[in-house]
Amino acid sequence: MSSGLNCTQKKIIEAAIKVFSEKGFEGATTSEIAQKAGVAEGTVFRHFGTKKGILQGILLQAVNNFQKPEIALSLAGIIERKGCESDPQLLIRLIKDQLSSIQQYLPMLKLLFYEAQFHSEVREAMYQKIARPVIDLLREPIKQKQVAGDFRRLDADLMALSLLAALWGYLVWKEMAEDRENADGERELAQFLDIWLKGVEANSCRC
Amino acid sequence: MSSGLNCTQKKIIEAAIKVFSEKGFEGATTSEIAQKAGVAEGTVFRHFGTKKGILQGILLQAVNNFQKPEIALSLAGIIERKGCESDPQLLIRLIKDQLSSIQQYLPMLKLLFYEAQFHSEVREAMYQKIARPVIDLLREPIKQKQVAGDFRRLDADLMALSLLAALWGYLVWKEMAEDRENADGERELAQFLDIWLKGVEANSCRC
Amino acid sequence: MSSGLNCTQKKIIEAAIKVFSEKGFEGATTSEIAQKAGVAEGTVFRHFGTKKGILQGILLQAVNNFQKPEIALSLAGIIERKGCESDPQLLIRLIKDQLSSIQQYLPMLKLLFYEAQFHSEVREAMYQKIARPVIDLLREPIKQKQVAGDFRRLDADLMALSLLAALWGYLVWKEMAEDRENADGERELAQFLDIWLKGVEANSCRC
Amino acid sequence: MSSGLNCTQKKIIEAAIKVFSEKGFEGATTSEIAQKAGVAEGTVFRHFGTKKGILQGILLQAVNNFQKPEIALSLAGIIERKGCESDPQLLIRLIKDQLSSIQQYLPMLKLLFYEAQFHSEVREAMYQKIARPVIDLLREPIKQKQVAGDFRRLDADLMALSLLAALWGYLVWKEMAEDRENADGERELAQFLDIWLKGVEANSCRC
DNA sequence: TATGAATGAGTCTTCATTCAT
DNA sequence: CATGAATGAAGACTCATTCAT
Numbered sequence: 001m002s003s004g005l006n007c008t009q010k011k012i013i014e015a016a017i018k019v020f021s022e023k024g025f026e027g028a029t030t031s032e033i034a035q036k037a038g039v040a041e042g043t044v045f046r047h048f049g050t051k052k053g054i055l056q057g058i059l060l061q062a063v064n065n066f067q068k069p070e071i072a073l074s075l076a077g078i079i080e081r082k083g084c085e086s087d088p089q090l091l092i093r094l095i096k097d098q099l100s101s102i103q104q105y106l107p108m109l110k111l112l113f114y115e116a117q118f119h120s121e122v123r124e125a126m127y128q129k130i131a132r133p134v135i136d137l138l139r140e141p142i143k144q145k146q147v148a149g150d151f152r153r154l155d156a157d158l159m160a161l162s163l164l165a166a167l168w169g170y171l172v173w174k175e176m177a178e179d180r181e182n183a184d185g186e187r188e189l190a191q192f193l194d195i196w197l198k199g200v201e202a203n204s205c206r207c
Numbered sequence: 208m209s210s211g212l213n214c215t216q217k218k219i220i221e222a223a224i225k226v227f228s229e230k231g232f233e234g235a236t237t238s239e240i241a242q243k244a245g246v247a248e249g250t251v252f253r254h255f256g257t258k259k260g261i262l263q264g265i266l267l268q269a270v271n272n273f274q275k276p277e278i279a280l281s282l283a284g285i286i287e288r289k290g291c292e293s294d295p296q297l298l299i300r301l302i303k304d305q306l307s308s309i310q311q312y313l314p315m316l317k318l319l320f321y322e323a324q325f326h327s328e329v330r331e332a333m334y335q336k337i338a339r340p341v342i343d344l345l346r347e348p349i350k351q352k353q354v355a356g357d358f359r360r361l362d363a364d365l366m367a368l369s370l371l372a373a374l375w376g377y378l379v380w381k382e383m384a385e386d387r388e389n390a391d392g393e394r395e396l397a398q399f400l401d402i403w404l405k406g407v408e409a410n411s412c413r414c
Numbered sequence: 415m416s417s418g419l420n421c422t423q424k425k426i427i428e429a430a431i432k433v434f435s436e437k438g439f440e441g442a443t444t445s446e447i448a449q450k451a452g453v454a455e456g457t458v459f460r461h462f463g464t465k466k467g468i469l470q471g472i473l474l475q476a477v478n479n480f481q482k483p484e485i486a487l488s489l490a491g492i493i494e495r496k497g498c499e500s501d502p503q504l505l506i507r508l509i510k511d512q513l514s515s516i517q518q519y520l521p522m523l524k525l526l527f528y529e530a531q532f533h534s535e536v537r538e539a540m541y542q543k544i545a546r547p548v549i550d551l552l553r554e555p556i557k558q559k560q561v562a563g564d565f566r567r568l569d570a571d572l573m574a575l576s577l578l579a580a581l582w583g584y585l586v587w588k589e590m591a592e593d594r595e596n597a598d599g600e601r602e603l604a605q606f607l608d609i610w611l612k613g614v615e616a617n618s619c620r621c
Numbered sequence: 622m623s624s625g626l627n628c629t630q631k632k633i634i635e636a637a638i639k640v641f642s643e644k645g646f647e648g649a650t651t652s653e654i655a656q657k658a659g660v661a662e663g664t665v666f667r668h669f670g671t672k673k674g675i676l677q678g679i680l681l682q683a684v685n686n687f688q689k690p691e692i693a694l695s696l697a698g699i700i701e702r703k704g705c706e707s708d709p710q711l712l713i714r715l716i717k718d719q720l721s722s723i724q725q726y727l728p729m730l731k732l733l734f735y736e737a738q739f740h741s742e743v744r745e746a747m748y749q750k751i752a753r754p755v756i757d758l759l760r761e762p763i764k765q766k767q768v769a770g771d772f773r774r775l776d777a778d779l780m781a782l783s784l785l786a787a788l789w790g791y792l793v794w795k796e797m798a799e800d801r802e803n804a805d806g807e808r809e810l811a812q813f814l815d816i817w818l819k820g821v822e823a824n825s826c827r828c
Numbered sequence: 829t830a831t832g833a834a835t836g837a838g839t840c841t842t843c844a845t846t847c848a849t
Numbered sequence: 850c851a852t853g854a855a856t857g858a859a860g861a862c863t864c865a866t867t868c869a870t
Contacts, residue, residue, distance in 0.1 A: 008854080024325050026233030030840060040856045045841060047854095114321060116383060118231055127383050152405075158398045161380055162373060165399070169372020176323060176334055191365045192372070198359075199406025215830090237865060247831040249867085258865060422851090438739055440647030444844060454852045456846080465844060528735060530797060532645050541797055566819075572812045579790020579813070580783060587782055590737060590748050605779045606786070612773075613820025629833085651861060661835045666862060668833095 005061065009047050011037040013061060016054045021107045025055055025115050055115065059122055062108050063129040106171065113168075135160045142200075151200050159200050166196050212268070216254050218244040220268060223261045228314045232262055232322050262322060266329055269315055270336040313378065342367045349407075358407050366407050373403050419475070423461050425451040427475060430468045435521045439469055439529050469529060473536055476522050477543040520585065549574045556614075565614050573614050580610050626682070630668050632658040634682060637675045642728045646676055646736050676736060680743055683729050684750040727792065734789075756781045763821075772821050780821050787817045 005013060015037035019028045030051050034041040048054045102109075109130075116123040138160035145151035151159070170192050212220065222244035226235045237258050241248040255261045309316075316337075323330040345367035352358040358366070377399050419427065429451035433442045444465050448455040462468045516523075523544075530537040552574035559565035565573070584606050626634065636658035640649045651672050655662040669675045723730075730751075737744035759781035766772035772780070791813050 022325075024231065024233060026231055027325060029838085031838095041840090042842080042857060043855055046856095049841095051840065113379075113383075114324070117321070118229075118234060123383060123385075131380075131383065154398055154402070158395055159402065162376070162399050162402050165373055165376020165380065166369060168376050168379070169369070172320075172375070173338075173368055173372065176320075176330060176338060178330075188365055191361055192369050195361070195366065195369050195406035196402065197406070198408075199402035199404070201405075236863085248865090249831050249833095250829085252866065253830070256866095436739075438645065438647055440645055441739060443842085455844090456852055457850085459845065460850070460852095463845095527793075527797075528738070531735070532643075532648060537797060545794075545797060568812055568816070572809055573816065575794055576787060576790070576813050576816050579794065580786055582793070583783070583786020583790055586734075586789070587752075587786065590734075590744060590752065592744075602779055605775055606783050609775070609780065609783050609820035610816065611820070613816035613818070650859085652859095662861090663836065663863080664834055667835095670862095672861065 004064070005057075008037075008039060008043060009057070012039065012044055012047060012054065013057055017058055017108050017111060020055070020058070020115075021111050025051075025118070030054075052119070055119065055122065058108060059112060059125050062105065062112055063125060065105055066130050066133065110171070131164075134164070138163070154200070162199075163196050166192050211271075212264075215244075215246060215250065216264070219246065219251055219254060219261065220264050224265055224315050224318065227262070227265070227322075228318050232258075232318075232325070237261075259326070262326070262329065265315060266319060266332050269312065269319055270332060272312060273337050273340065317378075338371075341371070345370070361407070369406075370403055373399050418478075419471075422451075422453060422457065423471070426453065426458055426461060426468065427471050431472055431522050431525065434469070434472070434529075435525050439465075439525075439532070444468075466533070469533070469536065472522060473526060473539050476519065476526055477539060479519060480544050480547065524585075545578075548578070552577065568614070576613075577610055580606050625685070626678075629658075629660060629664065630678070633660065633665055633668060633675065634678055638679055638729050638732060641676070641679070641736075642732050646672075646739070651675075673740070676740065676743065679729060680733060680746050683726065683733055684746060686726055687751050687754065731792070752785075755785070759784070775821070783820075784817055787813050 012033065016028075016033045019033050019036060022028075023032075030044055031041050033054065034044045037044070044054065048057050112122060112126055116126050135157055139156045142151060142156045142159055146153050146156070170189055174188075219240065223235075223240045226240050226243060229235075230239075237251055238248050240261065241251045244251070251261065255264055319329060319333055323333045342364055346363045349358060349363045349366055353360050353363070377396055426447065430442075430447045433447050433450060436442075444458055445455050447468065448458045451458070458468065462471055526536060526540055530540045549571055553570045556565060556570045556573050560567050560570070584603055633654065637649075637654045640654050640657060643649075644653075651665055652662050654675065655665045658665070665675065669678050733743060733747055737747050756778055760777045763772060763777045763780050767774050767777070791810055
């Protein structure tokens, strides 16, 4: 109901996310998706029509998931509840709690953002239905912080964007560095966010 | 030969960057590359052996280019020459000058970062030969700034990384937003960097 | 039941004639037939077992229809009632009356003659149960005409065959010419038959 | 040159005519065509692009062949050289000579006329480039015969058409009857034509 | 060295057929 | 009996790779 997907479709979508993530859209084969989903190859096409249809199925699910308010709001929560508090441990725990609800969608999001390069309809949907709404959502808490004198009065959208870029950059880097740098992921993420927060803070002399 | 590429190979590499950028590695065909390079399909294989060999040729060129000091140093220059100066116009002009020398390699870099997901040898090389060296390069000026009391004493590598993430995020966003947001690219980039700089500055009360 | 078909089967056969006529046996799909018949795909197989079974169902119906004397006799009637009468209008009206009762079976017959090429059992049945009986039927009136001195004493079977060829050729041509030649179909058919009649007439000097 | 086909293409076209004739366009497989042509399946597609492209290649060859005057004229020759001569042996020999030059193209023509039902571009080409030109060609000798008082003054096009229908009907019948009727093919064809000739003759009392 | 026709393994996709409901 | 989701074998088509010229 909420996702509009029945059991078979869910299995296929899940398998497709895995395979597309590992091999990319073009590098993946429908037969591997079917196999990983535990269905016949024909079943995949009965439900999604074409290989691209599977990608659009994933896209649709991503969009649907982002319309659930609890997910969309978690990012906004990060900003709202943080002022000039100095306890970094508190901040980290807070962010991790919020991000954990997005965590499960990360492979899907990463895949879609990458494929957006090559598929204009994916690009369009990711922009209109996910990126823009998230920025729109962040705008309000940022503006409130600006009014409260906590944040600098830069363009709110760009501030939101630079937060997302920081998070995104962190995730991409973690993948590329793999386990070569056995660093403390928690501390890294905390520092990334700390730099951003200090970057957007109003004159900290007030503290 | 600094690049080790003859004329035919250069034409093929150039064509391949274009085609791989537009369609991705798997989505591209050797025949289109050959056609765009103005050579026969057999010629491509005579020079690069396999399709993957072309990708590795591109990788090699990227690595070679990043060993030219003038390019690698341009990012470091951004950090070095900036302290608590207040003229933002100066900053922007500086950055644009430095970035413009990287600009031409962007399609190649984007392509390689994308394919790094799927080809471990590309991932390895991009990490060892490009990402890590750039971070290593940025580490020194950052440390100097820290010693000078200009930058906060966070982990220097993570500070470098968050700068790169900001730049990368900006570029990816520009592509996704396309011409929908007819914003002033120069101002946007300036704000992105401004947030980062303020984020890494030592307590500004001192200023 | 003269046809031995129940309501569901009739709907399927009718739909199949339409679809096979438009796309040919191999080009048609059982799913389209089911859809046009307004039943589920499984229902088609419950009644006819295989796709070829549907074709054989059509064949059976054609054979059954041709055993109804009123249809089979209509061609014979054309010959019987025509001697050296001079009124061509009368002839045309006569033929049209007779042909109209076959008209409705034309798509089915065309389809079966086409598929006879590729399916020996269809070819066999069409020959044994339709073509041969029709020729057998025509043989008698032709022979009577020969005895009466109206028709030339050629091989009666071949004379019958050449009449059928003329009719068949006319129909095939009309389809190929489509509406390009906005000719008077009635007059055309009349001339086709007129040529045949004159071709088989005994020496017309007698008239 | 004259056909515009190189050796490989000729082999494929020949094989395709055989396979399409036996199984019909939809029933045939490109792999069987390739196998019969003695080339790889990919080679077929390198030359004709799609399966339908093969059919159009056959069509093109048929059209090209019919533009060679020696073939097109042979049918016209049948009419021209026949008046009221009474020797049927002479007639048969004449027709057989003329037809033998078309004989080799019969499978191709039959195939194309059949597939014309399902492929509008084939139908169009067969009509415009083959059927119509043949009728146009036959019109003149028929009209000359009419002027000379040898043929009845019916519509010349319809007279031509009824000749073609007679020939076509004969060929189709032979295939359906197969070897069941071990009749004298030569005599049969002669009678078919004899009926047509008598049917179009001017008042035979003159003879 | 450059070419491009030929190759055939591998892909997406279709569809007749089955069977649990 | 009717249904229609699931199946998987088979087909059209692609494309990296080879090799004779």
